[in-house]
Amino acid sequence: MSVQTGSMGRIRFRRPSAGRIVAWIVLGLLIIITLFPFWWIVRTSLSNPRQLFVDTTSMLPARFTLNNYARVLGMMSTSEAVAAGGSGQTINFLLYLRNSLIVTTSLVVGQISFSALAAYAFARLNFPLRDKIFTLYIAALMIPAVVMLIPNFVLIRTLGWLNTFQGIIAPAFLMTPFSVFFFRQFFLGINREIEESAKLDGASLFGIFIKIVVPMSVPPITTLAILAFLSHWNDYLWPLLIGKDESVRVLTVALGIFRTQTPQGAPDFAGLMAGAVVSMVPTLLLYFLAGRKAIDSIQFSGIK
Amino acid sequence: MANAASTLQTRPRPDWLKPWLKGETWAAFLFILPSLIGFTLFYAVPAVRGLLISFTDWDLLTPAEPVGLGNYQRLIRDRDFWHALWVTFVYVVINVSTQTVFGLTIAVFMDRLTRSVLVRGIMILPFLFSNVVVGLIWLWILDPSLGIANELLKAVGLPRQPFLGSPDQAIATIAGINIWRHMGYMALLFLAGLQSIPKDVYEAAAIDGAGEVRSFWHITLPLLRPVLVFVLVTTIIGAFQIFDTIAITTEGGPIDSTRVIMWHIYEYAFQRFNMGYATTISMALFVLLIFLTLLQLRWFRAGESDL
Numbered sequence: 001m002s003v004q005t006g007s008m009g010r011i012r013f014r015r016p017s018a019g020r021i022v023a024w025i026v027l028g029l030l031i032i033i034t035l036f037p038f039w040w041i042v043r044t045s046l047s048n049p050r051q052l053f054v055d056t057t058s059m060l061p062a063r064f065t066l067n068n069y070a071r072v073l074g075m076m077s078t079s080e081a082v083a084a085g086g087s088g089q090t091i092n093f094l095l096y097l098r099n100s101l102i103v104t105t106s107l108v109v110g111q112i113s114f115s116a117l118a119a120y121a122f123a124r125l126n127f128p129l130r131d132k133i134f135t136l137y138i139a140a141l142m143i144p145a146v147v148m149l150i151p152n153f154v155l156i157r158t159l160g161w162l163n164t165f166q167g168i169i170a171p172a173f174l175m176t177p178f179s180v181f182f183f184r185q186f187f188l189g190i191n192r193e194i195e196e197s198a199k200l201d202g203a204s205l206f207g208i209f210i211k212i213v214v215p216m217s218v219p220p221i222t223t224l225a226i227l228a229f230l231s232h233w234n235d236y237l238w239p240l241l242i243g244k245d246e247s248v249r250v251l252t253v254a255l256g257i258f259r260t261q262t263p264q265g266a267p268d269f270a271g272l273m274a275g276a277v278v279s280m281v282p283t284l285l286l287y288f289l290a291g292r293k294a295i296d297s298i299q300f301s302g303i304k
Numbered sequence: 305m306a307n308a309a310s311t312l313q314t315r316p317r318p319d320w321l322k323p324w325l326k327g328e329t330w331a332a333f334l335f336i337l338p339s340l341i342g343f344t345l346f347y348a349v350p351a352v353r354g355l356l357i358s359f360t361d362w363d364l365l366t367p368a369e370p371v372g373l374g375n376y377q378r379l380i381r382d383r384d385f386w387h388a389l390w391v392t393f394v395y396v397v398i399n400v401s402t403q404t405v406f407g408l409t410i411a412v413f414m415d416r417l418t419r420s421v422l423v424r425g426i427m428i429l430p431f432l433f434s435n436v437v438v439g440l441i442w443l444w445i446l447d448p449s450l451g452i453a454n455e456l457l458k459a460v461g462l463p464r465q466p467f468l469g470s471p472d473q474a475i476a477t478i479a480g481i482n483i484w485r486h487m488g489y490m491a492l493l494f495l496a497g498l499q500s501i502p503k504d505v506y507e508a509a510a511i512d513g514a515g516e517v518r519s520f521w522h523i524t525l526p527l528l529r530p531v532l533v534f535v536l537v538t539t540i541i542g543a544f545q546i547f548d549t550i551a552i553t554t555e556g557g558p559i560d561s562t563r564v565i566m567w568h569i570y571e572y573a574f575q576r577f578n579m580g581y582a583t584t585i586s587m588a589l590f591v592l593l594i595f596l597t598l599l600q601l602r603w604f605r606a607g608e609s610d611l
Contacts, residue, residue, distance in 0.1 A: 019516060020417065027413045030406070031426055034488060037441045038429065040452060044444060057455045118339035127332035128323045133340070140347045144593045146545060146566065146586045150573050151350035151357065157364070174342025205331045234434035236548045241574060252436040256552055259440060269444045276437045283432050287425075295424055298431065299492045 041280075045069070045273035052270060068274035091271070093278045095246065096254040100233060100279070103168050103250055107232045108225050110173040115224075116217070118175060119183030120209050124195070134184075141177040153241050163245035168238065179224055186220040187213070223297040226290055230298075233283060251279035358583040368580065375584035385585060387560065388568040391475055395564060396543045399479035404536060406483060407490030412520060414491065415498045424495070427488030435485070435548030442481045443468065443553050471561035474554055478562055481549055490535060497531030498524065537600035541593050565589055 039059075044052065045068050046061035055062035070076050074092035121127070122134050152171055161167030190213075198208050214221075236252040243249060244257070255275055259267050287294050323329055333340075358375055362368035379385055410427060430438060446453050446467040454464045467477045501524065509519050525532075547566035550556065556563040556571070565585065573582035 023413050023417055027410070027417060027423075030410060030487075031423065033484070034427055034430060037445060037484070040445060041441055053450060056450050057452065114338040114342070118336040121332040121335035125328055125332040125335070126323075127326075127329040130332070133336070136348070137339075137343060140343065140351075142594065142597050143347070143351060144541070144545060144590060146569065147354050147590045148347060148350040149569075150579060150583050150586065151353040152346055153573075154353075154357075154364070154579070155345070155350065171342075171346040174346075175339035177343075177347070180339060205328075205335075209335075230432060234436075236434060236436050236551070237570075240551075252434050255436050255440060259443075259552065266450075267443070269447075269450075272440055273444065276440055279437060280433055287432060292421055295421065295428060295492070298428060298489065299496050 041273045041276055044270055045277050047270055049268060049270040068270045069278075072271055072275045072278060091254070091258055091275070092246075093251070093254065093275050096249055096251045097278060097282075099165075099243075099248055100250040100252075101282070102165060103239070103248075104229055104232045106165070106169050107172055108228045110169070111176055111179055111228055112221060112224055114174050115176065115179035116183045116214070116221070117209070119180045120187055120213060122180070123184045123187035124192075125205070137175075137177045137180055141181065149237070149241075156242055161242070163243055163248055165243075165248055167242045168248060168250070171238070172232070176228075179228070182224060183217075183220060186217060190216055222290070222293060223300060226286070226294050226297045227301050229286060230283070251275075255279065354583050355587065357579055358587050360580045362579040363577045364579060365577075371580065375581050378581065379584050379588060384560075384563070385565075385568065385588075388563050388565045391560075391562065392544060392546070392564045392566075395475050395479050395546060396540055398476055399482055399543050399546075400536065400539050402479070403483045403487050403490055403539065404532075406487040408494055408532075410487060410491035411494035411498055412524065414495055416516070424492060428492055429488065430485045431489040433485075435482075436552050438481060438485050439549045439552035442477075442484070446477065468553055469558060471559045474558060474561045478546070478549055478553065481553075482543075482546070486539070490539065493535045494528065494531065497528050501527045533603045534600065537596060537603070541596050541600075544589065544593060544596075 043059065043061050046064055046066070047055075047068075048063035048065050049068070051062040067076070072091050072093045074094055122130060148171070156162060156167045156170065159167070161170065194212055195208050198212055203211070234252065235250075236256065239250045240253050240256065244253060249257070255272065258275055259272060261268075290297075317325070357368070359370060359372060360368035361371045361374070414423060414427075445451050448454065448464065448466050448469050451467075453467070457464060466473060468474050505523055505527075506519055509523055514522065545566055546564050547570065550562050550564055550567050551570070554562040556567045566589075569582050569585045569589070572578045572585065
């Protein structure tokens with residue numbers, strides 16, 4: 001792709017100036033700084049925990065082992081784990097992985113379905129109070145999450161939903177102001193004609209929405225799914241308040257608790273890094289599957 | 305339209321009632337019903353309830369006791385609150401300023417040097433993972449005795465640093481961790497803005513003999529201003545709510561040097577169970593952030609005339 005097509009540009013590009021070389025070096029350094037910590041997680045997670053105290057600098061795993069993964073995935077008995085240099089606490093990242101998947105999947109599906117449904121009504125239908133209600137939704141976009149945090153905690157507690165999946169999921173399951181706003185913008189931009197002719201053929205509003213509008217909306221749905229996945233998969237404070245219990249503990253909360261279990265003072269970094277890798281794999285899979293679309297979605301999220 | 309004919313026999317209905325009787329209205333409310341329930345329960349009511357709780361003394365176990373403006377008077381005299389606000393402010397300044405410089409540099413370099421999706425894909429990588437994971441990685445890298453960072457310092461002949469273990473360095477270190485996580489993301493946002501600047505502007509400047517550096521100061525920066533201001537204010541608003549990284553690494557310490565405002569709220573609400581006072585602090589943060597939001601709306605509109 002030749003974006004710099006101007007003849008001026010081409011001439012300048014032929015002879016790399018000192019400035020350009022310096023710029024490349026700086027960019028290269030920034031890429032290394034960005035990537036190095038990721039290698040360091042992998043390297044540590046594959047190292048023998050005791051050897052880490054001795055060998056602090058080798059770029060390759062210190063005495064390579066897969067034991068840390070076996071340990072955090074609950075495939076070792078407590079005594080075996082202690083023998084392998086772990087804390088001996090019960091850690092079962094398979095369970096937390098399942099919990100994270102349950103929470104994030106239901107949030108993505110619920111939030112997108114219900115927000116799109118509402119956005120369609122705001123974009124296409126005429127009804128009393130429509131603009132007033134929509135203005136309220138937009139106003140909520142400006143209220144920082146911290147304002148709702150304590151009252152929402154109190155509500156979930158009153159409902160008896162502490163340490164339940166529904167408690168973790170509830171606040172963002174039925175809508176987020178941003179998704180409604182986002183879908184409405186998209187629906188306003190698509191051509192009405194197909195919908196109008198379907199209406200003349202006697203299709204119901206819901207039928208039109210499901211059979212015509214949704215298939216046309218795959219790109220924005222994908223964008224929002226990626227953004228919603230990232231934000232809920234990575235969320236920490238809310239699930240920490242609502243779901244500390246093992247049965248509903250998600251990965252972020254599990255990593256936080258695991259870190260504080262330090263019987264000998266120093267955290268079990270080899271185990272922690274193995275746990276971190278487990279929590280990163282789904283994100284990486286999504287990233288590779290979505291590819292460029294993921295980058296574009298994230299780029300979009302900041303512009304709104 | 306059809307109403308005129310159908311109301312011949314019955315008494316004409318009042319005008320305000322008519323739209324409520326249409327089928328479309330019923331359908332529309334069915335469409336928005338789930339979102340309306342979610343909005344009411346988890347946005348509208350909590351926002352009001354938060355304000356009400358801030359006028360009480362409440363430990364969640366016994367009924368809330370109304371204390372009027374008591375919590376707000378206490379807030380003004382609370383040295384810890386002002387300290388937390390100051391720590392947060394220091395964090396925001398270090399984090400946002402450095403991050404913006406890095407983000408802008410990366411964006412301009414990417415714009416001028418390479419269109420590679422791979423480079424963009426790499427730079428955004430840290431942003432994809434949770435603050436928890438990022439906090440843990442850096443906790444390990446910066447570990448005072450075993451971390452690789454100190455080994456690197458030693459290798460170039462510099463003294464070991466305590467980083468997160470020192471009251472003087474902790475908040476700057478936290479800011480640094482989040483610079484690492486966010487600079488690529490910020491660069492991506494700036495890049496979108498850069499790519500909307502027409503290329504012929506640069507070519508015209510090059511004909512007039514302007515080099516890359518002059519082009520940056522006289523073309524790029526002024527034309528990028530709307531995007532710059534928008535991203536900057538959004539980032540500041542986000543940075544004021546820093547919590548996860550602190551909770552994973554320092555928990556407000558050492559000696560309160562990373563006691564940011566969100567950690568202060570968290571501690572009052574969920575460790576001391578003082579819901580009334582914790583809500584009062586969150587209201588103060590709310591006022592601060594809404595002020596920034598309004599500022600952003602004004603600046604953003606003022607900035608648009610530039611393009």
